[in-house]
Amino acid sequence: MPRCADLQSYKIMVVDGPRLTVGHEVSNVNVLDRGVAPELHRSFRHELEGCPRLTLQRWSNRGPLARAQEFVASFLQEQA
Numbered sequence: 001m002p003r004c005a006d007l008q009s010y011k012i013m014v015v016d017g018p019r020l021t022v023g024h025e026v027s028n029v030n031v032l033d034r035g036v037a038p039e040l041h042r043s044f045r046h047e048l049e050g051c052p053r054l055t056l057q058r059w060s061n062r063g064p065l066a067r068a069q070e071f072v073a074s075f076l077q078e079q080a
Helices: 005-011 038-047 056-060 063-077
Strands: 011-013 019-024 029-031
Touching: 019 038, 019 056
Parallel strands: none
Antiparallel strands: 011 019, 019 029
């Protein structure tokens, strides 16, 4: 499983328990298995324990360096 900083780039969807899809960038993996979804959920919750909670106040108070990095990253993403 990815580190906390990498979680933002993964997409995870569990539908009705046994169906799930995990995606990153342009690729997805679809699984139909009752045992995999609960395990993925436990793993994801475990990873979240080490992540700081992002609140609106914390996001609004981020510094100029973080804002500059976001601006550059968004520009570079458009170029790719």
